[in-house]
Amino acid sequence: MSTQTLTKTPGPDRTGTAVPRHAPRRGRRSRTASAASHAVLVVASLVALFPIGWLVFLSLGPDKDDYLHPSRILDTATLSNYSFVLQHTNFLKWLGNTLIVSGGTTVIGVLTAATSGYAVSRMRFPGYRKFMWVLLVTQMFPVAVLMVPMYVILSDLGLIDTYAALILVYLTTAVPYCAWLMKGYFDTIPMEIDEAGRVDGLSPFGTFWRLILPLARPGLAVAAFYTMITAWSEVAFANAFLLDDQKYTLAVGLQSFISQHDAQRHYMAATAVLIAVPISAVFYLVQKNLVTGLTAGGTKG
Amino acid sequence: MTVAVERPAAASGGDRGRRPGPVTRLKNAYHKHWYAYAMIAPVVVVLAVIVLYPLVRGFYLTLTDANSLNSARTIGVNHIDATYTFVGLDNYADILWGPTSYDRFWSHFIWTIVWTAACVALHYGIGLGLALLLNQKGLRGRTAYRMMLILPWAVPTFVTVFAWRFMLADAGVVNTTLDAIGLPSPAWLEDPLFQQLAAIMVNTWCGVPFMMVSLLGGLQSIDSTLYEAAEMDGASTWQQFRNVTLPGLRSVSSTVVLLGVIWTFNQFAIIFLLFGNTAPDAQILVTWAYYLGFGQTPRDYAQSATYGVLLLSLLIVFTSVYRRWLNRNDVQAAI
Numbered sequence: 001m002s003t004q005t006l007t008k009t010p011g012p013d014r015t016g017t018a019v020p021r022h023a024p025r026r027g028r029r030s031r032t033a034s035a036a037s038h039a040v041l042v043v044a045s046l047v048a049l050f051p052i053g054w055l056v057f058l059s060l061g062p063d064k065d066d067y068l069h070p071s072r073i074l075d076t077a078t079l080s081n082y083s084f085v086l087q088h089t090n091f092l093k094w095l096g097n098t099l100i101v102s103g104g105t106t107v108i109g110v111l112t113a114a115t116s117g118y119a120v121s122r123m124r125f126p127g128y129r130k131f132m133w134v135l136l137v138t139q140m141f142p143v144a145v146l147m148v149p150m151y152v153i154l155s156d157l158g159l160i161d162t163y164a165a166l167i168l169v170y171l172t173t174a175v176p177y178c179a180w181l182m183k184g185y186f187d188t189i190p191m192e193i194d195e196a197g198r199v200d201g202l203s204p205f206g207t208f209w210r211l212i213l214p215l216a217r218p219g220l221a222v223a224a225f226y227t228m229i230t231a232w233s234e235v236a237f238a239n240a241f242l243l244d245d246q247k248y249t250l251a252v253g254l255q256s257f258i259s260q261h262d263a264q265r266h267y268m269a270a271t272a273v274l275i276a277v278p279i280s281a282v283f284y285l286v287q288k289n290l291v292t293g294l295t296a297g298g299t300k301g
Numbered sequence: 302m303t304v305a306v307e308r309p310a311a312a313s314g315g316d317r318g319r320r321p322g323p324v325t326r327l328k329n330a331y332h333k334h335w336y337a338y339a340m341i342a343p344v345v346v347v348l349a350v351i352v353l354y355p356l357v358r359g360f361y362l363t364l365t366d367a368n369s370l371n372s373a374r375t376i377g378v379n380h381i382d383a384t385y386t387f388v389g390l391d392n393y394a395d396i397l398w399g400p401t402s403y404d405r406f407w408s409h410f411i412w413t414i415v416w417t418a419a420c421v422a423l424h425y426g427i428g429l430g431l432a433l434l435l436n437q438k439g440l441r442g443r444t445a446y447r448m449m450l451i452l453p454w455a456v457p458t459f460v461t462v463f464a465w466r467f468m469l470a471d472a473g474v475v476n477t478t479l480d481a482i483g484l485p486s487p488a489w490l491e492d493p494l495f496q497q498l499a500a501i502m503v504n505t506w507c508g509v510p511f512m513m514v515s516l517l518g519g520l521q522s523i524d525s526t527l528y529e530a531a532e533m534d535g536a537s538t539w540q541q542f543r544n545v546t547l548p549g550l551r552s553v554s555s556t557v558v559l560l561g562v563i564w565t566f567n568q569f570a571i572i573f574l575l576f577g578n579t580a581p582d583a584q585i586l587v588t589w590a591y592y593l594g595f596g597q598t599p600r601d602y603a604q605s606a607t608y609g610v611l612l613l614s615l616l617i618v619f620t621s622v623y624r625r626w627l628n629r630n631d632v633q634a635a636i
Binding site: 047054139142146204232284290 | 441447457
């Protein structure tokens with residue numbers, strides 16, 4: 001997988017460096033060293049997997065206190081929690097809401113992040129450094145300063161309790177980072193491609209849209225994923241800006257579930273697993289692009 | 302994401318600007334800038350409306366004594382106008398020097414610093430270690446390891462925190478295991494010290510994959526001939542690490558550490574979801590500000606916003622110092 005990402009990188013000198021890596025000399029390390037690194041990696045993987053695996057395991061237990069007596073679950077494992085959550089709660093409604101919000105955020109967010117990233121990467125315009133600085137500073141804003149005034153503005157605009165409000169708010173958190181990410185990625189695409197496009201009579205927008213965007217797919221995938229997970233798992237704003245429980249996103253829905261079924265942790269565990277599945281699936285679709293997409297700009301030049 | 306800021310832009314601006322005559326150049330420049338502004342316009346507009354304006358308002362709130370009892374609000378059909386008054390810098394003075402300011406601000410401030418330093422150090426250290434292991438030549442099962450190791454990133458934070466709450470509960474799996482191997486089993490979610498440890502632990506678990514993947518990208522971009530040359534010169538593994546790997550990672554590291562500090566400093570979800578309002582000692586400044594503004598009655602908007610402004614200024618000061626420090630060390634950072 002990693003050699004694949006290596007050769008896929010559009011950078012000019014990467015493919016050259018990938019070849020001598022297969023030289024056998026350094027690969028032939030001592031047995032103990034290799035065993036030790038496998039041991040560390042296995043332990044680390046277990047640590048990474050365990051909490052999620054445990055949650056899945058607990059979600060199979062039919063009783064609300066099973067999380068305290070995990071050995072009981074082995075004999076009584078059942079999928080009844082899942083069928084309960086799917087049939088008797090608002091889960092599907094919330095899933096639909098979350099899909100609308102995170103889908104909207106992703107589409108708009110990636111497009112705007114890509115255009116501004118391209119502008120910053122290719123065009124030196126007055127205010128360019130300030131713009132980069134603003135993008136960084138925006139990420140520093142604590143929730144606490146913004147929430148009350150945002151609430152006021154959104155209610156003035158009549159957007160409280162709508163999906164548009166959440167999409168707007170998530171865009172402000174996701175787009176600055178993604179624009180930065182995309183700028184880094186565009187920096188690795190050679191200028192000659194733009195120039196060729198211009199020579200052939202494309203406008204800057206045309207160059208961007210027809211030539212550069214298709215080349216930037218790995219970067220776009222990472223940006224899309226980042227935006228999506230931001231929207232999918234944000235709690236604080238969604239909690240404050242959504243009032244109607246028919247409009248809840250999953251993150252808020254799970255919270256309301258906690259107070260509603262106070263002790264019924266088996267349903268909550270099942271819900272949590274159901275929430276995690278789609279986004280993790282998306283994650284694994286883009287993951288082979290993560291390494292190149294994330295650090296492309298950071299490692300060049 | 303970082304460096305290479307100069308190269309492409311300069312190549313476009315410089316080369317193409319110089320070729321045609323002055324009139325065309327002006328026209329070109331106008332066109333170029335026009336496109337550039339059009340392309341960043343959506344971001345600028347949204348940021349201005351949804352971030353800048355609230356920030357200005359939030360800053361104004363810090364100069365007042367606004368809370369949920371004297372702010373404008375609508376109860377049923379009655380609209381009540383705001384009655385809060387301008388109090389100047391009283392909020393800042395009260396938070397920084399007022400009575401019990403240690404309990405209200407400085408203890409949280411110290412804990413926030415400890416939390417940020419500990420988490421970023423752990424993220425970076427573990428992330429770098431795992432990235433180095435994954436980057437070894439001829440490692441079997443690299444893809445499988447990487448898939449498993451980035452799982453904590455793939456799962457939404459509120460779900461993982463939820464899983465951790467199960468595990469850290471009094472009779473949960475962590476304590477059962479500790480008991481079984483004869484170690485003391487602390488009250489992770491109740492005892493102040495262990496709450497802090499639990500928070501750092503969970504945040505480390507969540508944050509390592511990002512560092513690992515970023516650093517792995519950095520490692521893969523280091524020219525392998527450098528290692529060959531070092532090996533030829535008889536450099537030990539440690540010397541190769543010190544003199545080839547670390548310098549090669551410098552630009553990636555400077556960016557991810559900066560982002561890590563900013564994100565950890567403002568890490569709201571983990572502490573909030575792990576403890577709710579039950580852990581006054583484990584609240585970092587962000588969650589504490591949220592508690593003041595939303596978690597208590599009456600809600601103290603002014604103080605909450607003041608904490609927010611203090612937080613933001615701390616981060617801006619840190620970033621400026623960090624940037625200056627990087628520039629002195631000849632690292633062309635992102636900013």
